[in-house]
Amino acid sequence: MTSAPMPSRGNLVAECVRVMHLRISAGEWPRLLPGERRLAETLQVGRDTIRLALQQLERDGVLAPADAGARRRVIHSGGEAVREKNLTLKIGVLAHRRLELLPQPMLLEIDQVREALSSKGASLEVFAPAWYEQKNPAKRLEDFIGEHPCTAWMLLRSSAAVQGWFMKARIPVLIRGYPHPGITLPHLDIDWQATAHHAAGQLWRMGHRRVVVLSPAETLMGVEAAVRGVVELGEPGFEATALVENGTSGGVGRVLARALNFKSPPTAIIATRPRQAATALTWLASQGLQVPRHLSLISLGWEPFLDHLVPEITGYRIDPEAVAKLVVRRLERIATGDPNPGGNAWITPETVKGASVGKV
Template sequence: MKSRIAQGDWSNDLPGERRIADTLQVGRDTVRLALQQLEKEGVISPAAKGTRRKVLIQQATDYDPSTHAIRVGLLSSKNLELLPQPTLLEVDRIRMALASLGGSLAVFSPSWFHSARPGKRLRELLKEEPCNAWILHRSSAAIQRSMEQTGTPCLIRGYPHEGITLPHLDIDWAAAGRHGAGALWRLGHRRVAVLTPPDALMGVQAAVHGISSLGEPGFEVVVAEEDGTAEGTAKVLNRVFRSNKPPTAVIASRPRQTVTALSWLNLQGLRVPEEVSLLSLGHEPFLDHLLPEISGYWTSPEMVARRLVRRIEVLCQGHGRSGGNPWINPDFRKGKSIGPVRTR
């Protein structure tokens, strides 16, 4: 908040608590504590009924981000409260890392994020919210293309779409998928179902490609797209397992699919892993409470945040590329949900 006041983003009158909370993606209690501290420091005036707090310090004019502490904007498809827990942990670690450098993170989830033509509104946002660099989270091809056209320092937290040359950082989902397929192959599995979400991002597509490219003779992959609901996931599982050649293993590309698949298999009387193996490509903490222990892939949010901030620092120094390996290799946790194919 002090940074935004110094930059001149908030001049004369401070916005209301609700607007500040929405802008900074924090709770109102946090905003109130910050306001009390700013009042003690003489940055803003005391609260008065019916009026907004006044800004008491001199604001900067003609703000130039390059002359101030790093301010990074995160452009997200969803508000923070709707993001998965690992992403929230990652955002929190990014905030901490930037704060240690005297910088800050601002999170934006505009209503036009999924627009087919976001260019005009994106340029308006970049003008209204000056940042040294931006992070694009789960971004569409239209968002990536529009950002690339502006020439703004930017890092994609995810996979770049075809034709996009922006620097990026993401899990090597293709390698994870291929590794998982290989692990199942060595256990005797020859027909595997892969659950994919309706909004299959580039990372999911890369994972499916990695699984399908195993290249072992007789290895078959059945891609089953669900509709984002538990009922939809159960429906596609029912269709796949009622086929003439049911799979002996299921690979979930999303942690939520893992929960639905495990409960559905239990309802069908199919034991995991004795009769069907279950592998999760993604991980969220709630999976740690399931039995049997889920086999899958895990990445430290702290490690990801550190690597991301290092690349952001390079971009803020005026380099066109962020440097370093853009791929993160997740850790494989063997668990107890995959096993050898049962002999009949």
């Protein structure tokens, strides 16, 4: 895969003008240029050099005159328009956290997707803008997508506002997660409701009748589906209570202490997040309670660190490499303009037998 042109170390202003013109002609910046700071970082030159280059491109008739506080608008590419279908496939990922802060399974999946795309001469870039989870991100999204043109996008943990904007804008996109009500965009995620239903059924067969579901404070469609899967088990005498923790170890401990003080305390805990399972195991031990002797524990999510806990946690996991193949196939079809990439939108995870569930 050929890399984007970069300025040489000679006459930097002239070189920046040449390189920016090349990138504009190639369709990398079809409507708006990135801001000065971003251009300086991309081309690895100072902002003064960028300002002089922008002034020259304006004199050349490539850019519109500058407006205060606005990015430069492209008015003439200086060459034939490049059809989008002829551009190298470029996938943009919008995430709620920086790459290094994402859960390890998602990091592995993104790495597999990047490698698969690279083998096809395509590329992937991950963005984690600070405004991604704002209540009204429409204006920011419009500017951002104009500044970072991609053939198709993938959304991680996206809000209803973000999904709705992409659906209205008709921009090729894959939701890597649950769609919000009314959203008809292509999506791919674990079937959290069916997975949680399976976990509840497993506990039921082991004699458990009172179960607590640990839920994070964030309003997430997948977690809501998981809670429904447990609550709606429908077996006689089965009671499930969802308790919200604040994302800290202390928060998990407080909700567990509250649950154990119920008139009819639970005999099992279902964690919707791997970190909850780890904290529950150690907090219960600090209270003199053993898993699964006193309480059983299941984790609906999985991260590699769970493999190192004793007892081994019962739960569910997915193969990042297998999921990456599903993601790439869908992205390739979406990038060609196919709004319905086909295939099952729900992933069935593998059951980890573990040793953290016992009979009552």
